[in-house]
Amino acid sequence: MKITIIMMRRQKLMNILFYDTKKYDRDSFDAIKGGYPQLCIDYVEADLSVRTARLARGYEAICAFVSSDVSAAVVNALSEVGVKLILMRCAGFNNVDLDATEKCGMTVLRVPGYSPEAVAEHAMALAMAVNRKLHKSYIKVRENNFSLVGLTGMNFHGKIAGIVGTGKIGAAMARICHGFGMKVIAYDMYKNPELDFVTYVELQELFRVSDLISLHCPLTDDTYHLVNADTIAQMKDKVILVNTSRGALIKTEDLIAGIRSRKFFGVGLDVYEEETGNVFENREDDILETSITARLLSFPNVIVTSHQGFLTEEALEAISRTTLDNAVNFEAGNIDKANLVVL
Known part of the structure; x- marks a missing residue:
């Protein structure tokens, strides 16, 4: 066989x-x-x-x-x-x-x-949290402190949201803001044709009129330190600033100076300069080598999360x-x- x-x-x-x-x-x-x-x-x-x-x-x-x-x-x-x-x-x-x-x-x-929506939803979560002082109220109630003093926020409905960068994530954030009843303006070199409810403006105009500014642009030579002393000075008083994109879009020293001068109602950061040694690591027993993180965390109107927008x-x-x-x-x-x- x-x-x-x-x-x-x-x-x-x-x-x-x-x-x-x-x-x-x-x-x-x-x-x-x-x-x-x-x-x-x-x-x-x-x-x-x-x-x-x-x-x-x-x-x-x-x-x-x-x-x-x-x-x-x-x-x-x-x-x-x-x-x-x-x-x-x-x-x-x-x-x-x-x-x-x-x-x-x-x-x-x-x-x-x-998942553009994942990052955009986290950006709005940061904006809402610093606006309504959720980080402060959570801690107060856990200590049996039910006082409302220091917890006053503002309505997003009817306010102006400025979206810097309208790619997939920025577009998702624009839709969320629109759903909140906000007027949405945006800056991008290329207009997104799907966002027919968005008014595109120059960057200086966006900084000048927005009540909420959310950064969703890539980090390039042109966008490095996009938010700095000069652009912060252009912003409204009591503006809310959110960054879920790249830390170096913001010059941190200038941001800290702006926070100290009470320019911002709140700041929500999922990314920040010099985050590399901290991101995704448990450092609760360490002494942080840089003062940047410690200074940001010292402000009552700032929330910092650990690059978790994608999570x-x-x-x-x-x-x-x-x-x-x-x-x-x-x-x-x-x-x-x-x-x-x-x-």
Whole structure:
């Protein structure tokens, strides 16, 4: 009897090392990775650095996050151990040295859109919280202090919301503000045709008339320190300022001076300059090396959160799927150009 033996070709696995992984990262990726049998994922808690880059030896790709160090020195170290692909499980990539990745022939892929509503809803949550003093009232009631003194807010209905940047997140924030009954104005180099209820104005006009200003633009040379002493001086007294985009959009020293001069009714920050050492870390037993964070937290009309605007179940799932899709498409030579980071 003739026996035919068929040799099955084993599918090559792509090995990916995830840096700076927290429980919610592992949970979200583990929940879907069964649908990607061609990928082999390992996690490390350590963040990416020149020293930890050596851990990526034997991996074709690494996955980093918005606060990871992807400087030229790190890129070179990754290239030396054979890494060809950098997966950013976030939209931002200003922490990536693209000159270095290009010289090393490395591809950088990101997640440009996951859940715009997640970030926009957090921006409005910050605005509402500083407006209605929720951070103060929560603590007071826990101490059995039911006094209303110092908790007076203002109606958002009928006020002017100024949205800086009307991409997907800014557009979502504009819709939320419109739903609150606010007049919505915006500044962007490119008008969003879907926002027919928005009036586009020059940036100086937006700063001058807005009761609520929410930043939703990328960090570039042109937007670096967009909010500074000069632009703060243009703003209304008792304005509310919210930033869920990038910390360096605001010159922090000038912001602190503006808070001290009582320019702001409230400030809500999910991002801020010099946040890198704090983001996603438990530092409750540490003495903070910089006074920036301590000074911001000292003001009763300021709320600072730890870069959590993206942190919803829906957003985490979308980030996970797009990141793994990017890896599979790279291996297949079918990269989604919308996710490709280039110079």
